[in-house]
Amino acid sequence: MKFDNRAEGSGLVRRRAAVGATAAVMGLSAVFGSGLMTAAHADNGATLTGIVLGVGATESQRVVSWYASANTAQVVEIAPTNKLVKGQFPEHTTTFPAAVAANKVSGGFNGHATIDGLKKNTTYSYRVGTEGNWSPTYSFKTQDFKGNFDFLFYGDPQIGSSGNVAKDGAGWADTLNVSLAANPKAELLVSGGDQVETANTETQWDAFLASDKLRQYPWAATIGNHDVGGKAYEQHFWTPNTDRSAAFYTGDANTRSGGDYWYIYKGVLFIDLNSNAYAAGADAAHIGYITDVVKNHGRDAKYTVLVYHHAIYSPADHANDSDNKQRRQDFPTAFSNLGVDLVLQGHDHSYSRSYVIKNGQKANKDEQPGAAQVVQGPGGVIYVTANSASGSKYYDLTAPDITKDPNFGPDPLNPKSHWANSVENQEHVRTYVKVQVRDDKLVVENIRSSTCAAPNAAVELGKVKWCGPDNGASAAQPVGSKVDKVVIRPYGHGDHDDQGDDHDEQAGKGHGGKSGWLK
The missing domain is CATH 3.60.21 (Purple Acid Phosphatase; chain A, domain 2)
Incomplete structure (x- = not known):
């Protein structure tokens, strides 16, 4: 299969800079709470937490968002699940570069990447990070792009x-x-x-995001009155x-x-x-x-x-x-x-x-x-x-x-x-x-x-x-x-x-x- 290798859909790329310019958030010290025990970490890389699959602009897109402890060259790597061999991604795997923004209050970071060019009726596996420092692998399935x-x-x-x-x-x-x-x-x-x-209590966000169902099905976020008063909502969900x-x-x-x-x-x-x-x-x-x-x-x-x-x-x-x-x-x-x-x-x-x-x-x-x-x-x-x-x-x-x-x-x-x-x-x-x-x-x-x-x-x-x-x-x-x-x-x-x-x-x-x- 062939992906469209844009980092963002055409409707999203114009807004990436705006979010980076306005990103300012709470401390990252609570990000690594007990609710999410699947963080990726390596001595030379970033700790990655809060991974969530979001809805894209069309049926052929998904957005992945996460938190990171360092501003490394992070990507989302993705491949049809049937191309993985014993859980390993193939050598030439499509990646989508992340937009990583600084959390100005804490010195931490949040990232997101838009996966584009997905095919219908296909199960995909994906992970977040960089070579030698990957998150666990998650999967999702697309269905028909028309109909019921x-x-x-x-x-x-x-x-x-x-x-x-x-x-x-x-x-x-x-x-x-x-x-x-x-x-x-x-x-x-x-x-x-x-x-x-x-809004900014990360132990609550950890518990909200603890289920892998939120990494398998796209979450179409809505902001409520308890989600305002901080940057965490916007950092967790790129829309x-x-x-x-x-x-x-x-x-x-x-x-x-x-x-x-x-x-x-x-x-x-x-x-x-x-x-x-x-x-x-x-x-x-x-x-x-x-x-x-x-x-x-x-x-x-x-x-x-x-x-x-x-x-x-x-x-x-x-x-x-x-x-x-x-x-x-x-x-x-x-x-x-x-x-x-x-x-x-x-x-x-x-x-x-x-x-x-x-x-x-x-x-x-x-x-x-x-x-x-x-x-x-x-x-x-x-x-x-x-x-x-x-x-x-x-x-x-x-x-x-x-x-x-x-x-x-x-x-x-x-x-x-x-x-x-x-x-x-x-x-x-x-x-x-x-x-x-x-x-x-x-x-x-x-x-x-x-x-x-x-x-x-x-x-x-x-x-x-x-x-x-x-x-x-x-x-x-x-x-x-x-x-x-x-x-x-x-x-x-x-x-x-x-x-x-x-x-x-x-x-x-x-x-x-x-x-x-x-x-």
């Missing part, structure tokens, strides 16, 4: 938030194991933000097509992390926002960014999926936060006009799935709570908030309160829930969200990755008083059981005659060109 695929969405691991990093890390690792054992062909792992509790303009990247030079970014994967345009940037004018800047991306790339996509941390139709503790009240005014009409299909969010440590929302209102007043199938119609958007994927912290559902926000009151069809939400759920068990991308539908499922038993730090440590469905009145359901499932028939996909999952695949033709929805 599944991805998994994880809410707020927030390692350290229970007060016990080891228990939080165990729950997070178990969710990764459970979800990927059930879905081994999942192609992306998408973050809802808040990877850790404290493609990232705009770090001031509106998306606030703070001084020592604490900046974030930016808005996008990528296209098998006909889905993913746009990821730094929703921590919400000062005056920031929401308008986010909308402007989405508008430009959709205008320039929407015609290449069947679906548009937005990802950001702060859930605007939050059902729990953050339901009426002032910033979320503002976003509920700023975002929904723009998202409808831009042809967004699905919005994935975190922050509230509870699960919710909205009704079809158009221009900030329920699109069909007759849509029933918990409907198993919905039709979007033009401008219809589904908003999903993910529960905790680690069990480190859960927030209980709140009752709608019009004294705090008169525009976020009860659902006439289910007054215990907020008007926007078809489903609201909290059982104090870990869950993850599976999204199936098909030509004529999206299928969204919220799936239990734990019971009330360990590892489930918030339950183990008594941070919550009950566990299980119906506020603990019913027994916990088994791992792998579904909290919620909905089939979403997007606008433009046939006649939407509610024939279920066996609906004629030909109904899906012609949904591309989402930029044509701009009004």
Whole structure:
């Protein structure tokens, strides 16, 4: 096989210098904590830790990021796994040079390299370092570059938030194991933000990154409010097509992390926002960014999926936060006009799935709570908030309160829930969200990755008083059981005659060109 030997994709190379110029971080002394025991080291080389596989700009790219103790000539070496002989790489192996930036506070370094030119349906092996000083070898598999695929969405691991990093890390690792054992062909792992509790505490990052699953499947990072206040998020995750303009990247030079970014994967345009940037004018800047991306790339996509941390139709503790009240005014009409299909969010440590929302209102007043199938119609958007994927912290559902926000009151069809939400759920068990991308539908499922038993730090440590469905009145359901499932028939996909999952695949033709929805 033949690789494109560029160190960066054309969309990334322009931004390498900018990150090197602004990189400033915390001390590296905690980087080599007990959470990652696979560091490479040689007396004449760098110690390498925190290796993570990231999403690239397209199906044929991956980004590898890591920490290093020295600024040596580091590369990513990669080859098809079937070319290795007894675990050894062939003599003439493709390498991708790393961009290595100084951590100005500590004197350490962080590196990343973009692997480009990958072939479909191929298993690759890779390692990081330099001759005589390599990391362990890891592997990943590409799949078809067109057609159906599944991805998994994880809410707020927030390692350290229970007060016990080891228990939080165990729950997070178990969710990764459970979800990927059930879905081994999942192609992306998408973050809802808040990877850790404290931005620059590397023992928390060590526990977050401890699972080799994060070196085998691409992690599409999202920055949460607990990931800001330092450089660690940006050092651990290099993201493609990232705009770090001031509106998306606030703070001084020592604490900046974030930016808005996008990528296209098998006909889905993913746009990821730094929703921590919400000062005056920031929401308008986010909308402007989405508008430009959709205008320039929407015609290449069947679906548009937005990802950001702060859930605007939050059902729990953050339901009426002032910033979320503002976003509920700023975002929904723009998202409808831009042809967004699905919005994935975190922050509230509870699960919710909205009704079809158009221009900030329920699109069909007759849509029933918990409907198993919905039709979007033009401008219809589904908003999903993910529960905790680690069990480190859960927030209980709140009752709608019009004294705090008169525009976020009860659902006439289910007054215990907020008007926007078809489903609201909290059982104090870990869950993850599976999204199936098909030509004529999206299928969204919220799936239990734990019971009330360990590892489930918030339950183990008594941070919550009950566990299980119906506020603990019913027994916990088994791992792998579904909290919620909905089939979403997007606008433009046939006649939407509610024939279920066996609906004629030909109904899906012609949904591309989402930029044509701009009004």
